[in-house]
Amino acid sequence: NAGVTQTPKFQVLKTGQSMTLQCAQDMNHNSMYWYRQDPGMGLRLIYYSASEGTTDKGEVPNGYNVSRLNKREFSLRLESAAPSQTSVYFCASSGRNPSYNSPLHFGNGTRLTVT
């Protein structure tokens, strides 16, 4: 049981380049999330998907787009990368509808550097 799988693990981009971070979960979870982690800032929510077919903005959505491709997969796209987007990105999933508090299950992250 792999849980939440993120690809790639590491990426270096130049300012203005685009890329898509991939995330897949095999736990049959309804909800999926993208967080970024910066030193001293904890984890901040970028976007989430309560269920297949829906997406919503989190705390820091500017500069990002997401796609809930199916129940298993939730991708994060940077259309024009900026140095401020240098961070570690985590995908997470949870089993129930977000209206019920349930634990988050995290992937191992993608470390992104924008030069």
Next chain:
Amino acid sequence: GENVEQHPSTLSVQEGDSAVIKCTYSDSASNYFPWYKQELGKGPQLIIDIRSNVGEKKDQRIAVTLNKTAKHFSLHITETQPEDSAVYFCAAIPSTSGTYKYIFGTGTRLKVLA
């Protein structure tokens, strides 16, 4: 707005000693308080959680206490071992807002010295 403060930011203890990490939350409607452990190069992993109708919960060497009046909750690790070295995050979730409203603390780096 909603906020979770976590202290200390770093903590060093001798192997076998206890470690305590404290969090304070601002939203009195919060009713779910998970704790996550993050090892180097990995994502956060849930280690214990508590809901507002419970004052304390234990799981082997780990315990969490909740004081709703004071709006703070704490993680207690007893008989610490080198493998407990990691970054620990607390979080609080308002009952009406759902899982997407996790508010995380800024983390505590725990070092257990052999």
